[in-house]
Amino acid sequence: MGKTVFDLEGCDIAWCPGCGNYGILNIMKEILAELSADPQKLVFVSGIGQAAKIPQYLKCHYFNGLHGRALPPAVAIKATNPELTVIAESGDGDMYGEGGNHFLHTIRRNPDITNIVHNNMVYGLTKGQASPTSEKGFKTPVQVEGVILEPFNPLAVAIALDASFVARVFVGFRDHAKEVIKKAILHKGYALVDIFQPCLTFNKINTYQWFREHTYLLDASHDPKNRTRAFEKATETEKLPLGIFYEHDKPAFEEQLPVYKQDRTSVIKRSFRSEPIEILIKKFKE
Amino acid sequence: MGKTVFDLEGCDIAWCPGCGNYGILNIMKEILAELSADPQKLVFVSGIGQAAKIPQYLKCHYFNGLHGRALPPAVAIKATNPELTVIAESGDGDMYGEGGNHFLHTIRRNPDITNIVHNNMVYGLTKGQASPTSEKGFKTPVQVEGVILEPFNPLAVAIALDASFVARVFVGFRDHAKEVIKKAILHKGYALVDIFQPCLTFNKINTYQWFREHTYLLDASHDPKNRTRAFEKATETEKLPLGIFYEHDKPAFEEQLPVYKQDRTSVIKRSFRSEPIEILIKKFKE
Amino acid sequence: VALPWQTIWVSKERRSYVSFERTFENDVSIVLAGEAGQGIQTIETILARILKRAGLYVFGTKEYMSRVRGGTNSTEIRVASRPVTAFVDRIDLCVPLDDKALPYLERRLSEKTLIVGEQQALKSSREILDVPFTKIATEIGNAIFANTVAAGFLAGLFNVDAAIILEVITRIFSRKGDEVLEKNRQAAQRGIDLAREACAKYAINVDIRKNPVVVGQVMMSGHDAVALGAAAGGCNFVASYPMSPSTGVLTLLAQHAAELGIVVEQAEDEIAAMNMGLGSWYAGGRAMVTTSGGGFALMVEGLSLAGCIESPMVIHLAQRPGPATGLPTRTEQGDLELALHAGHGEFPRIIFAPGTLQDAFICTAKAFYLADKYQVPVFILTDQFLLDSYYNISEFPECPKEIEHFIIKTTSDYKRYARAQNGISPRGIPGFGEGIVCVDSDEHDEGGYITEDNKVRTAMVNKRLKKISDLGEDAMDLELYRGKDFKKLVIGWGSTFHTILEALHRRGKSDEEAFLFLTQVYPLPDLLIDYLRKAKKVVCIENNATGQLAKLIRRETGFEVHRKILKYSGLPFTVEELVQNI
Amino acid sequence: VALPWQTIWVSKERRSYVSFERTFENDVSIVLAGEAGQGIQTIETILARILKRAGLYVFGTKEYMSRVRGGTNSTEIRVASRPVTAFVDRIDLCVPLDDKALPYLERRLSEKTLIVGEQQALKSSREILDVPFTKIATEIGNAIFANTVAAGFLAGLFNVDAAIILEVITRIFSRKGDEVLEKNRQAAQRGIDLAREACAKYAINVDIRKNPVVVGQVMMSGHDAVALGAAAGGCNFVASYPMSPSTGVLTLLAQHAAELGIVVEQAEDEIAAMNMGLGSWYAGGRAMVTTSGGGFALMVEGLSLAGCIESPMVIHLAQRPGPATGLPTRTEQGDLELALHAGHGEFPRIIFAPGTLQDAFICTAKAFYLADKYQVPVFILTDQFLLDSYYNISEFPECPKEIEHFIIKTTSDYKRYARAQNGISPRGIPGFGEGIVCVDSDEHDEGGYITEDNKVRTAMVNKRLKKISDLGEDAMDLELYRGKDFKKLVIGWGSTFHTILEALHRRGKSDEEAFLFLTQVYPLPDLLIDYLRKAKKVVCIENNATGQLAKLIRRETGFEVHRKILKYSGLPFTVEELVQNI
Numbered sequence A, B: 001m002g003k004t005v006f007d008l009e010g011c012d013i014a015w016c017p018g019c020g021n022y023g024i025l026n027i028m029k030e031i032l033a034e035l036s037a038d039p040q041k042l043v044f045v046s047g048i049g050q051a052a053k054i055p056q057y058l059k060c061h062y063f064n065g066l067h068g069r070a071l072p073p074a075v076a077i078k079a080t081n082p083e084l085t086v087i088a089e090s091g092d093g094d095m096y097g098e099g100g101n102h103f104l105h106t107i108r109r110n111p112d113i114t115n116i117v118h119n120n121m122v123y124g125l126t127k128g129q130a131s132p133t134s135e136k137g138f139k140t141p142v143q144v145e146g147v148i149l150e151p152f153n154p155l156a157v158a159i160a161l162d163a164s165f166v167a168r169v170f171v172g173f174r175d176h177a178k179e180v181i182k183k184a185i186l187h188k189g190y191a192l193v194d195i196f197q198p199c200l201t202f203n204k205i206n207t208y209q210w211f212r213e214h215t216y217l218l219d220a221s222h223d224p225k226n227r228t229r230a231f232e233k234a235t236e237t238e239k240l241p242l243g244i245f246y247e248h249d250k251p252a253f254e255e256q257l258p259v260y261k262q263d264r265t266s267v268i269k270r271s272f273r274s275e276p277i278e279i280l281i282k283k284f285k286e
Numbered sequence C, D: 001v002a003l004p005w006q007t008i009w010v011s012k013e014r015r016s017y018v019s020f021e022r023t024f025e026n027d028v029s030i031v032l033a034g035e036a037g038q039g040i041q042t043i044e045t046i047l048a049r050i051l052k053r054a055g056l057y058v059f060g061t062k063e064y065m066s067r068v069r070g071g072t073n074s075t076e077i078r079v080a081s082r083p084v085t086a087f088v089d090r091i092d093l094c095v096p097l098d099d100k101a102l103p104y105l106e107r108r109l110s111e112k113t114l115i116v117g118e119q120q121a122l123k124s125s126r127e128i129l130d131v132p133f134t135k136i137a138t139e140i141g142n143a144i145f146a147n148t149v150a151a152g153f154l155a156g157l158f159n160v161d162a163a164i165i166l167e168v169i170t171r172i173f174s175r176k177g178d179e180v181l182e183k184n185r186q187a188a189q190r191g192i193d194l195a196r197e198a199c200a201k202y203a204i205n206v207d208i209r210k211n212p213v214v215v216g217q218v219m220m221s222g223h224d225a226v227a228l229g230a231a232a233g234g235c236n237f238v239a240s241y242p243m244s245p246s247t248g249v250l251t252l253l254a255q256h257a258a259e260l261g262i263v264v265e266q267a268e269d270e271i272a273a274m275n276m277g278l279g280s281w282y283a284g285g286r287a288m289v290t291t292s293g294g295g296f297a298l299m300v301e302g303l304s305l306a307g308c309i310e311s312p313m314v315i316h317l318a319q320r321p322g323p324a325t326g327l328p329t330r331t332e333q334g335d336l337e338l339a340l341h342a343g344h345g346e347f348p349r350i351i352f353a354p355g356t357l358q359d360a361f362i363c364t365a366k367a368f369y370l371a372d373k374y375q376v377p378v379f380i381l382t383d384q385f386l387l388d389s390y391y392n393i394s395e396f397p398e399c400p401k402e403i404e405h406f407i408i409k410t411t412s413d414y415k416r417y418a419r420a421q422n423g424i425s426p427r428g429i430p431g432f433g434e435g436i437v438c439v440d441s442d443e444h445d446e447g448g449y450i451t452e453d454n455k456v457r458t459a460m461v462n463k464r465l466k467k468i469s470d471l472g473e474d475a476m477d478l479e480l481y482r483g484k485d486f487k488k489l490v491i492g493w494g495s496t497f498h499t500i501l502e503a504l505h506r507r508g509k510s511d512e513e514a515f516l517f518l519t520q521v522y523p524l525p526d527l528l529i530d531y532l533r534k535a536k537k538v539v540c541i542e543n544n545a546t547g548q549l550a551k552l553i554r555r556e557t558g559f560e561v562h563r564k565i566l567k568y569s570g571l572p573f574t575v576e577e578l579v580q581n582i
């Protein structure tokens, strides 16, 4: 990989050698460079976890908030300054576990942000407990006899919520992953990309090898406009499809906010005006 | 309606005259009587809102907890004493808004509880703001120019999570509603019943009349074992289907917990034994 | 930098007009009571506006149940020839709307109370001035006009000119179409006629001097004052989740979002609301959340995040009785300690507790300024009583013409947490300047990157804690009322202000008793201890069960107040009970 | 009712064995340092077990980064002829595992420090006793055995019999199959041989008297002590969300869920965990949550619910440095005030902060008893330092044979919140008796039904606040150590216990200086003020930045401590710094 403006010199990366996160980091830097993204207008928002450390290793603005709470600030950043490109990126536990409620309602809003989830099917940073996407039977120090909960299916849920862009990739299929994530970033509205990311240390089941064997790429016959088909694909379990499951246009959250309906200027660029307040105060004199 | 053991004498019901909640209250009392439910073994769990007041008007055990937090105590009550019948009942804002994350993960657990949601598409108790299920364009004192978020589709989400029983009824179709809720209570595992419930005071759009005109009953041609079909039905918007969308068997949460795998006795019926602790302590001597 | 609008923070004289000497004739307390949804609020709105328009001082407040229909609620409207701003127990004019109302108000009725209502509906053995509001309304065409008849009648009792009454009626109903307006005018007129008749017949004489200055004054509620204060503070982002009694602020700002330039979003939960607020400040917005205790409890982690990333934040915490759901529509001052200690770990904050509507406006506006300047969370602690009360305000604070921002344009070597003498590093935002802006909930170095270096950690803690060690000019002063040579010193904070002050006036011991009021509850003003030491007896009055301010004072100064007057029934103090208990 | 197990709470003598008079020879501090995942923990586990088995007193603690691989972590193992339980700065035997370790430990190395390691890998100019662990391991068959070689070597330095070393090795590795076991035995033997050789060659002489009583003693960590304490308290329900440093407790209980009879569930978030816990108590369970500050911040609303419905609850709050994510794997005592004030509204709670592992066990068990008896939330406040430390315990408290329950069988007229003299209404559960059990987060009447009656409200607040006004026998006493005729009184709470005590011993001024330790931080013991007044100088030692206990003491007693010794770098105090600073 060549150098990009997003490279951060001399940072001490805290991930384990061989971790799937490195691949994602490289992919992200490349994509952003290829898209000629303006680093001054690009904000990463993340939570807490191994995945959530990614903005620390990129040269970019970031808001590295609380575990599970990447999406609310991301929505707010975009609404406060719609000129920014906002990427909310974190782990599966962060986005689908602790942050599950924001996942639901952010999709309902359809803000023009990209939501990238490193899905290693485990809690990496806290040393190997089950995540919402862990498969049944997955054994951990807490799930001693194996996971008994139905794995969370982020794609099916996003489709159920009529998300405007729903995709899944595997970091090991680099070119495919790049292509899909690029489209996600370019998509206007909320875009979910769930990335299969092997955790070498705590997930000995869902390895690079496993993902290679248990996934396949959606082909041209898949119509991403068809919601029911997309759902059907998302619920396949024998082999897990990769690609863009569902994609359609709808107005973004920011565009529809009353404050932006008449006037597209970001609220931070508007200068303070006392008149409307004075008019309101005057009404209380009647 | 005749008298039932669940009638609570002399309670002052705080609902507005004509509210759909009265119909649900009566239905619930009748069903429980018809099922000969043992009042001593029946626990209602609710949150906060108009709907959430329902256990106050029934003669039953109840845990009327926090807004949005009915499901976690319900799961715990069932796991602590699996002999109890547990009904978690609350409003749409409570279950799908504030409580959204519990909704997701409770479904993944599949505890043997019944989850009844009074869906009036509005926040009643707090005087008329949008709820997650409010339709686009619905105007309220806060959503002044109308709701801009995609309405939350509880059925589609539940099906996406592979819930073991997913149904919707309308309180105005009394017999149908009774039949479905009865099945939900009898179902082993998590059962969701979303009940359309007109709010006379704050929802002037989705009235009794509106629901009558905008719903239809699923007929025998619908196969509730077919997940994709169920999803398709759940995403219909022209007219909203009522009935059991999706139903299948899977082991309940409690049954699979390590603590109950060998020994079905509820943890509260087991008497304290110091030996296993002493054995553990002894291990620390090695 | 000169702050043209800073002038609005000063001037303790703004309350000097409050004087409570009066005779019964000059100060009448009307209480309307009935079921939720029965029309109390309609009567109240019409009546209060008429009375003020007529030149009468008006104060209104309500107590109501957590239900939409039924139950029993009541509203008090005090009408006087001088400013009135406090809640009294006494009822001069009682207007029961259903048969549960009189038994409900029983304790507050005296021989002097005049009861006005529809005899038949009230099923009471008391003497009631029977006015058939509903019958008349039906004659006009619809029982719904009964409220206007009643409002007209009551206004009539106060000798308000018919022209004024009809002017206000017209203003209120003109949007509803000609027919509705005309019917309401008729209804009001019928009410007025009945009042004239009754006054003549029964020699009812309500004698309150009218004052033309009142006519053009602002009359608003605590909800309005906080919401407008936010706007005046330059608020441009509000994310909140509905919760009584905080929702009024959200609603008012939502209603005017477009013209005020505010992003208003109903969040999925309070956690989201708080984290959205922080995101907005990060991006250069000026955000507020408005919530109550239970909602704020969910923001506690987010508050700690504000502390860690040194984000400004404005929190309107509208208190109601807890714990848990408690009494959703009632009042209490039970969350001071929570506001003070919320958030894991250690970081600074500022807490305001306005006592007047002017203060509510000023504190809220000022909260944005301080949050931005000191990069800390700032609380406005109100409660249901303050928020649901309204009165006319002789001098409403002026709205600032400009707002001072503390955002800098970044250079390429920008470091968000650069060392700074006073702990306050210049705050940049993404997209404004050459630098990158990195904020992290983990402990971080100057650049905002994760660090585990224990020296950097210690330095960062010191930096954060230092920020508000000197608020200087920006601090809100203590306010001392009445005798400087006091022996007894009464302390209060927040919504009890007016009630305490009126009670002290009524007690009349102006040389011996003084009132020390804290708008800025934290950090406690330095001078506080001097006042405390000077007093022979210090009495702390709080609308809670454990005396949270008293505890804070002791923690900070070692001083133990001599007596606490506490109330935690869900109702505010009345002037009468304080007159007696102080 | 006689509590057969109450005996375990008593006896202050349990610590009297702690004496710190020693010569260098009798007390050796080993520090292992290297990257995460490099094997520190393996060496440590093997070594500590061998040393204890050999009759040596062992104390271990670690400090590590919030990452799974890389970085630099270190572990201290103190080995002595008498009980050792505190963290020292001094390093006698340093075992660096990579080239970053020595620079990292630089400040702590002295001339007396013996450095042992693989010279080549360390790239250091220091004198290093070169032991080719990896080379030997590779000879045996795999570099992985290097850890066992190292453990064998270190044990060899301490003159432990080869037989004992091999016995422990066998115990640890026997589950892993014959081959792995055999290789490890070889590795250990090679390590032992090398040590013998080195001792002889370089005249290294580690002289620590062994004591046979140690052999059979319990050696466990804070995690273990809290988890076993929960089991001993009759815990049968744990819902939690992973968060350092609280997860160890969850893990241990999960591992033994079936045999201990505990429902263990990883909740979707901390809000769920807390609300599940309350549901379980409602149904008759005995529930605990284990979390850290940030997770607890999310439980604040649920705590308030516990207060309102008068539910018992046990909260293990494992502190780490905040605010926000802070330093996830480090230590701090920064959440006392949060525990004290968490929850909107006013309701009682009890807070324990164990200082020893025995106390951690006892407090946790007792928390269940008190929560059940007084129907209040009870906190066990620990921190990373306490939890990650371990040592051998001369007298481990006995596990109770029985548990006293406070659940009653209901009658048909049962009322959950029936009036009660002491505020504590008998607690029924659904399905046990004829009554119905109704609990409500709204204010409620005796039956648990919603009420807005202000008299009932006041009565309910009083009832709730009254519950812990007299803990009587159940209170944990203050503990005073050393001279009764003290001039200087040092106060501490929680994990600083051992370090303070050892520091005072080393200072030797036993007549002048005493140590007052609080296990029960809230309610503060009544006698506290007498001790404070008696002292000429009171010094409060806390592992936080603002002196939270000192503030609490002032709030409750008016007493201002004279000096605070505070540390908030993320690291625990060392004995040396306290010796110097007290």
Ligand SMILES: Cc1ncc(C[n+]2csc(CCOP(=O)(O)OP(=O)(O)O)c2C)c(N)n1
Pocket: A048, A049, A050, A051, A052, A067, A090, A091, A092, A093, A094, A095, A118, A120, A122, A123, A124, A125, A126, A131, D241, D242, D243, D244, D270, D294, D295, D298, D325
């Ligand atoms: C409120 C809160 N609860 C728990 C934690 C502890 N925690 C940090 S990261 C994490 C899980 C990380 O899992 P995931 O999001 O899948 O990220 P990964 O490490 O696997 O990349 C948890 C539970 C926390 N920081 N905050």
Ligand SMILES: Cc1ncc(C[n+]2csc(CCOP(=O)(O)OP(=O)(O)O)c2C)c(N)n1
Pocket: B048, B049, B050, B051, B052, B067, B090, B091, B092, B093, B094, B095, B118, B120, B122, B123, B124, B125, B126, B131, C241, C242, C243, C244, C270, C294, C295, C298, C325
């Ligand atoms: C944490 C918290 N936030 C907000 C509230 C205020 N609140 C009470 S009920 C309610 C919404 C009720 O809506 P829904 O659940 O749909 O019930 P409904 O009244 O419509 O039956 C809200 C926001 C609360 N009690 N607690």
Ligand code: SF4
Pocket: A014, A015, A016, A018, A019, A020, A021, A050, A120, A124, A125, A198, A199, A200, A201, A202, D068, D069
């Ligand atoms: S623990 Fe797993 S996810 Fe975390 S850095 Fe290591 S390999 Fe990657």
Ligand code: SF4
Pocket: B014, B015, B016, B018, B019, B020, B021, B050, B120, B124, B125, B198, B199, B200, B201, B202, C068, C069
């Ligand atoms: S507000 Fe609506 S939901 Fe609530 S009681 Fe009235 S009609 Fe029913």
Ligand SMILES: [Mg+2]
Pocket: A049, A091, A092, A093, A118, A119, A120, A121, A122, A123, A124, A131
């Ligand atoms: Mg993960």
Ligand SMILES: [Mg+2]
Pocket: B049, B091, B092, B093, B118, B119, B120, B121, B122, B123, B124, B131
């Ligand atoms: Mg609703």
